[in-house]
Amino acid sequence: MARRLGKRRVPVAARVPRTLDSVAIGEAGVTVSGFRADVAPEIGRRLGDLGFVVGAPVTVVRRAPFSGPVIVDIAGYEIALRVGEARRIVVSEAR
Amino acid sequence: MSAHQHHGQGGGASALSGLRLALIGSPNCGKTTLFNALTGLHGKTGNYPGVTVARYEGPARAHGIPLIVEDLPGTYSLDPISLDEQVVIDALDPEVAASPTPDGLLVLLDVTTLRRSLALLAQVQVSEQPLCVILTFGDELAARGGHVDVGKLQRALGLRVIPVTAGDPAGLAALKDAAAEIGSWPRPPLPPPVEGPEGAAWIDSVLAAADYRPAGADRRTQKLDAVLLHPLLGGLIFFAVMFAFFQIIFTVAAPLQGWIEQFFGWLGALAAARLGHGWAGEFVGTALLGGIGGVLVFLPQIALLFLMVSLLEGVGYLSRAAFIMDRFMARFGLEGRAFVSLLSSVACAIPGIMATRTLPSARDRLATMMSAPLMTCSARLPVFVLLVSMLIPASEQVGPFGARGVVLFALYVVGALSALLTAALFTRVGRGTGQALPFYMELPPYRIPSLRVVLFSVWDACRSFLRKVTHIILATTLLLFLLLNLPARSADDMRAAGVDPADPAASAAYVLDNSFAADIGRAVGPVFAPLGFDWRINVGVVSSLAAREVFVATMGQVAAAEDPENPGQALRAMRVADGPRAGERLFTPPTIAALLAFFVYALQCVSTIGVLRRESGSWRWPLLAFAYMFTLAWVAAFLARTITAAVT
Numbered sequence: 242m243a244r245r246l247g248k249r250r251v252p253v254a255a256r257v258p259r260t261l262d263s264v265a266i267g268e269a270g271v272t273v274s275g276f277r278a279d280v281a282p283e284i285g286r287r288l289g290d291l292g293f294v295v296g297a298p299v300t301v302v303r304r305a306p307f308s309g310p311v312i313v314d315i316a317g318y319e320i321a322l323r324v325g326e327a328r329r330i331v332v333s334e335a336r
Numbered sequence: 337m338s339a340h341q342h343h344g345q346g347g348g349a350s351a352l353s354g355l356r357l358a359l360i361g362s363p364n365c366g367k368t369t370l371f372n373a374l375t376g377l378h379g380k381t382g383n384y385p386g387v388t389v390a391r392y393e394g395p396a397r398a399h400g401i402p403l404i405v406e407d408l409p410g411t412y413s414l415d416p417i418s419l420d421e422q423v424v425i426d427a428l429d430p431e432v433a434a435s436p437t438p439d440g441l442l443v444l445l446d447v448t449t450l451r452r453s454l455a456l457l458a459q460v461q462v463s464e465q466p467l468c469v470i471l472t473f474g475d476e477l478a479a480r481g482g483h484v485d486v487g488k489l490q491r492a493l494g495l496r497v498i499p500v501t502a503g504d505p506a507g508l509a510a511l512k513d514a515a516a517e518i519g520s521w522p523r524p525p526l527p528p529p530v531e532g533p534e535g536a537a538w539i540d541s542v543l544a545a546a547d548y549r550p551a552g553a554d555r556r557t558q559k560l561d562a563v564l565l566h567p568l569l570g571g572l573i574f575f576a577v578m579f580a581f582f583q584i585i586f587t588v589a590a591p592l593q594g595w596i597e598q599f600f601g602w603l604g605a606l607a608a609a610r611l612g613h614g615w616a617g618e619f620v621g622t623a624l625l626g627g628i629g630g631v632l633v634f635l636p637q638i639a640l641l642f643l644m645v646s647l648l649e650g651v652g653y654l655s656r657a658a659f660i661m662d663r664f665m666a667r668f669g670l671e672g673r674a675f676v677s678l679l680s681s682v683a684c685a686i687p688g689i690m691a692t693r694t695l696p697s698a699r700d701r702l703a704t705m706m707s708a709p710l711m712t713c714s715a716r717l718p719v720f721v722l723l724v725s726m727l728i729p730a731s732e733q734v735g736p737f738g739a740r741g742v743v744l745f746a747l748y749v750v751g752a753l754s755a756l757l758t759a760a761l762f763t764r765v766g767r768g769t770g771q772a773l774p775f776y777m778e779l780p781p782y783r784i785p786s787l788r789v790v791l792f793s794v795w796d797a798c799r800s801f802l803r804k805v806t807h808i809i810l811a812t813t814l815l816l817f818l819l820l821n822l823p824a825r826s827a828d829d830m831r832a833a834g835v836d837p838a839d840p841a842a843s844a845a846y847v848l849d850n851s852f853a854a855d856i857g858r859a860v861g862p863v864f865a866p867l868g869f870d871w872r873i874n875v876g877v878v879s880s881l882a883a884r885e886v887f888v889a890t891m892g893q894v895a896a897a898e899d900p901e902n903p904g905q906a907l908r909a910m911r912v913a914d915g916p917r918a919g920e921r922l923f924t925p926p927t928i929a930a931l932l933a934f935f936v937y938a939l940q941c942v943s944t945i946g947v948l949r950r951e952s953g954s955w956r957w958p959l960l961a962f963a964y965m966f967t968l969a970w971v972a973a974f975l976a977r978t979i980t981a982a983v984t
Binding site for chain 2: 287
């Protein structure tokens with residue numbers, strides 16, 4: 242879905258920050274740009290400890306069926322997050 | 337964190353003495369392998385005070401100096417968001433007297449995830465305790481085309497850095513050299529920045545200074561994951577693995593358990609023959625040897641389960657299985673890893689409850705522990721078989737299937753659904769105690785597990801079960817034996833009551849009918865009367881606390897009094913002994929249905945209660961489990977009785 246939005250060059254969707262759950266498998270050039278505002282500070286710190294820091298490149302490796310967890314490659318290792326957690330992480334595409 | 341510099345040895349209940357070294361690192365960083373390499377099989381498992389977090393420590397030696405090595409729970413951060421992580425903070429804090437403060441810290445950094453690991457190192461350095469860095473998985477980094485210069489890393493960090501890989505004696509020797517001289521460990525003048533851009537800049541500068549080149553993708557892991565985590569194939573393989581897992585627990589453990597039972601049966605008969613069929617012979621043969629056999633009989637299942645769980649975990653499959661099951665388990669408030677525990681409980685709740693140790697969150701562990709006993713364990717099977725065969729004639733069919741089999745299957749399904757629903761309830765209740773934790777689970781590369789780690793896990797599970805649970809099970813077995821056999825009856829008593837003392841079945845039944853257990857059975861009569869149970873069923877229910885299958889034996893004993901040749905027939909023909917329904921058939925369909933429902937839910941197993949006490953660290957949880965399951969059991973039995981009565 243996010244891909245479809247990306248194809249239209251009109252940056253309508255850019256107002257709503259893109260989050261990690263909308264990143265397609267294997268999509269390149271995506272980096273972490275922060276957390277959603279409603280993320281509790283300690284959760285944000287923990288995600289940071291796991292490697293989700295601003296500017297870190299992130300790739301979605303795999304998704305479990307039926308909106309199960311997603312496996313992402315961050316800081317050189319693979320970690321599974323639930324969609325709820327992935328939705329807390331704001332990403333941006335490198336230009 | 338406090339920076340007081342008194343090395344507190346005080347407060348700890350540890351029996352070991354020596355310099356205390358604590359291992360700190362993220363999950364999967366090779367901590368357990370190093371711990372086992374240092375301590376051999378001498379590690380001890382305990383609990384951190386007040387929490388359900390297992391604590392591992394063990395003795396080691398470095399150049400003649402005695403050491404105590406403590407394996408702290410794996411953590412990604414010293415900024416705790418869960419009770420489990422608080423344990424690590426408390427263990428490092430000199431002001432927390434409950435756990436002795438380490439004299440030195442060994443911080444394990446997995447070089448294949450060095451960037452992330454350095455963030456943890458920076459946090460640990462804030463405590464200003466003497467520390468030494470252990471680099472693990474250097475072999476894997478090299479194999480995947482990565483690089484790090486240990487000498488330069490050492491200078492960049494200002495700390496001692498020792499590379500240790502599994503099975504490499506040189507690294508271990510260097511570590512022991514270092515452990516012998518904690519006082520001379522270097523320390524940078526200032527701890528590095530922990531947070532924000534400064535923290536990230538520090539990590540970048542360290543990585544650059546150490547000529548760090550990250551590991552490339554692990555091709556073997558990628559290929560395996562493409563199959564094992566395939567949306568369709570991965571699911572099928574998962575079910576095949578779990579089926580094999582379950583089959584092994586049942587089919588391999590069952591003959592071993594049979595031998596243990598036979599051996600103790602033989603020993604008991606021997607004792608009875610030596611001591612005569614009197615009270616002493618019965619006591620030694622049935623209660624004492626039977627009780628010990630009843631404890632040992634769990635060992636094959638526990639050993640097998642831990643063998644398989646630690647193999648699957650060591651290989652890296654457990655986290656993949658959890659990934660596959662997570663979506664389903666999430667519906668019930670649990671995470672994927674709880675699945676293995678619940679599945680094992682179908683063989684026996686005891687290894688299932690012990691397997692909750694693999695769950696990272698305390699809330700999930702408790703919820704799984706509290707629901708695991710509802711899974712239909714193998715001890716319920718003989719009870720179900722007896723009752724179902726009394727309820728339904730063998731010839732009855734549901735479509736092409738035998739009705740007995742269908743009912744048995746339905747009982748398993750009801751048990752599993754109830755377990756999942758109670759788990760959902762308990763995670764919901766537990767949610768009030770703290771905010772919801774984020775779910776994240778590392779998928780480590782596939783690795784060949786360390787044999788030592790696997791063996792230690794099996795050995796440790798068996799040993800802690802025997803040590804911590806034996807007395808509870810043995811004491812209850814003895815108490816139940818006494819209740820069922822006291823007051824002692826002389827031959828004259830029996831003759832006076834018109835019972836032939838030479839007839840073992842009749843005299844056993846006479847003793848049982850007049851035992852304290854019978855008194856209890858009558859005393860609890862009002863509780864069970866609405867379910868249609870009479871005092872003899874109550875005796876069976878009370879005796880089944882030792883183990884559910886004892887119900888079958890006790891009912892056989894009770895029935896044998898009426899027709900020693902054919903207790904099964906006698907059971908069916910039994911009539912209500914007293915009360916308003918006296919003379920009516922006892923085992924009517926509604927009563928049998930009530931009994932079945934009762935056994936689906938009731939926590940009729942002291943061994944499970946003992947293990948719950950051991951694993952949760954307090955009596956609160958086992959008592960709560962017993963109470964809520966009894967309530968469920970009573971209500972379900974009442975409903976089953978009412979519904980069956982209405983239908984038939």
